[in-house]
Amino acid sequence: MEMETVETPEDLLAKQHRKEKKDLQAKIQSMKNAVPKNDKKRRKQMTEEIAKLEADLNQKHEEELKHLKSANDTKEKEVVNGVETLKIEDGEQDESKQPKVTKAQKRRDKKAAQEKEREDRIAEAEVQNLQGVRHQEGLKLAQKLAQQQLQIKEVSSDGHCMYRAIEDQLAQQSQIGSNMSVIELRSRTAEYMRSHVDDFLPFLTNPNTGDIYTTDEFEKYCSEVENTAAWGGQLELRALTQILHKPIEVIQADSPTIKIGEEYESKPITLVYMHHAYGLGEHYNSVERLKDPANVEDS
Template sequence: MEEGIVETPEELLVKQHRKEKKDLQAKIQSMKNAVPKNDKKRRKQLTEEIAKLEADLSQKHEEEFRQLKSTADTKVKEMINGVETMKVEGGEQEGVKQVRVTKAQKRRDKKAAQEKERESRIAEAEVQNLQGERHLEGLRLAQKLAQQQLQIKEISSDGHCMYRAIEDQLAQRSNPGLKMNMKELRSRTADHMRSHADDFLPFLTNPNTGDMYTTDEFEKYCNDVEHTAAWGGQLELRALTQVLRLPVEVIQADSPTIKIGEEYDSEPITLVYMHHAYGLGEHYNSVERLKDQSNTEDS
């Protein structure tokens, strides 16, 4: 493991909980598959059993988070004291063995620190939202996707999530000609919007004045789509359906599925749109086939 990327107890617990949730969803799907659809009595019992399993797991996670939080302050103080002691004891030796850090190493360290901070914020949000909207949204989405033999495939929340989710969906297809990375998708989206300005410009307005974007404002918008981590939405999805000539469906927990590009008769790209992801705002994820069906059926 690289130095400086040690996971905190909160992050480890969050990872454990995510795995347990995925395992439970796989088990639930196996239980559903084992009951005939026309057996109404058994289906009703199954619903109650599933609700109990989910409630028990949620209660278990809450208790584990409470135990972790109750000792967190003490552990932080111990870690700080330990670091200060190491600094004092190793001060002279550090001065003798000081090594010049390269610019490349500094960049790697900075990137690792940023990723560490992002993971810490996600872990903190997991604790705060265990019984909040994010947790409930995740349960509803998992149940909705399981009906289609699908599960969420998590995408990093770095501002590029919509494009990375589409990149992942294209990678799951057998057609190598459709594969594009995030940067290519952003570039193709921006180029298409520029060349079809009349289709997109009327839907963009200045938030301060309410007026439709000027030509210069529209060009800046397209440049941001191409070169920055500007968040993608329905306009960009519409452009991408036309670029890829593929339909896109966006599944949400509490709303009907949004379908874009229905004029294209192909297997759709499937995305999951989350309103409360990680407590950090709205977010797109990809999907994949539900895993471990055979294992759960044997257990």
């Protein structure tokens, strides 16, 4: 009869570490498969995320090994009168002799643990996003844009994204007005809305009462358009078509393209509207001519 092999704590920990490394490699391979090779920016982000995941796992394994070694070093078994007892090192006999952890140190340790947990959640969320709705939305948009030989050109997600995207489009077209800044675009939009109240006021309602904005509420709305990072929408786009004398088209992943200002025949300003971009949710981006994937890989 064969004797049953008893696994030591070291064996069990080594087995656990091998499994965790194997699971991480599978996750990394899934991440690589989810990002197109010609998307340099996202592949760079992915590489950074992978490096962080690997570093975190290595640090976790090192800490677990140190903890196990420490436990083995400080506790030894001995037999007294035929009875197996636990021998405790002198350092453990009197806890009162151990240096006390200050409240400030406890707060720092707690804060560090919370920050580590937050970073882990962000990293995990990013992995999920690569396979989730954000990634799927990006693929659909890329396919739609490719039909027009276009691709997304990202702008900052700081509340000014719609105006930044329009600023970029005007600069690309290099026509009159192409030097208009975000500040000027916001100012001109608020000015136009104030001077055409009847075209905009009926579409603005108080979210609490459902009533159409009062004159004061409308002025506050226009002031926020002009002076804050308030997000822009279709009302502001309607004003901008009149200001720029250009049509504006907004491409979405799962909805038909929105076209505003079709009465103008000049080259349209093209924006991309994303429902699941970044942690903020909705976001506008600009577009640019589609680059040759071979050139992107070589650059």
